[in-house]
Amino acid sequence: MERRKTQSTEEILSTLKDTDFALSHKMIQQRLSIEVDRATIYRVLNRFLEDGIVHRVISENGKQYFALCEDCERNDHHHNHFHFRCNKCGKVECLAREVDIQLPAGYTAENINSLVTGICASCR
Amino acid sequence: MERRKTQSTEEILSTLKDTDFALSHKMIQQRLSIEVDRATIYRVLNRFLEDGIVHRVISENGKQYFALCEDCERNDHHHNHFHFRCNKCGKVECLAREVDIQLPAGYTAENINSLVTGICASCR
DNA sequence: TTTATTATTGCAACACAGTCGCAATAATAT
């Protein structure tokens, strides 16, 4: 199953590259210079996820937000950093701070989703 | 706006008390001995939230899970603990470990949602 | 106990996120 270079994927990727915070599918759609179907955006993003190009955060509003991976290798992701969503401007940022998980004995972690909501510095 | 003691609220509350992990609205509905409308369950839970009786976690599946507050005062909540959802049995547990938030300068936190998914000890 | 007040409920309808099947399209290989 090879991946093909299409206008949609290119556009979505460059949108993500142009932004230094995480985006919901809707935010992405609005920023695209071409019209792309909702379902397609989700499919592209899910492909990016599989390929380790982006990571995903779930916010308290139940929505998915996507952001480019910074220093991830295909099989060595470290997305155990905190995220922050501003209740005013709605931006979801990746925070530098890492989450140090210490699970009880016998528990194994597969995924971490850590999000703090509040007011960001520029909205204060 | 006083609160009234109804069969629904009593049932939902005791369901939460009987369980040592967080429940989705559906899990609650299934555990009730009486039939309660979906909307009512949500309304009751949201009232509980307002009153500081329960706290809510959002999981990676986008669903809300509710659990009784343990040592919370009405105006002094500390829900900055981690949660864990098992990918096998689906249980969402509150972990003892607290999250120590250290936000960048100028940021203020209002809410924390920290969830780790994986496999729990009993499902391993 | 009866009556009045109003919080709560059930129902239906809704908004929204995310997914999926399918036929049409377009990117790559031949």
Add this chain to the structure above:
DNA sequence: ATATTATTGCGACTGTGTTGCAATAATAAA
């Protein structure tokens, strides 16, 4: 230029959570 098949758009669908409204029921007052 042609064949292959990944990708797309469309529509339909599932599920979560919310809301308006009239009916019900819990409490207070008489």
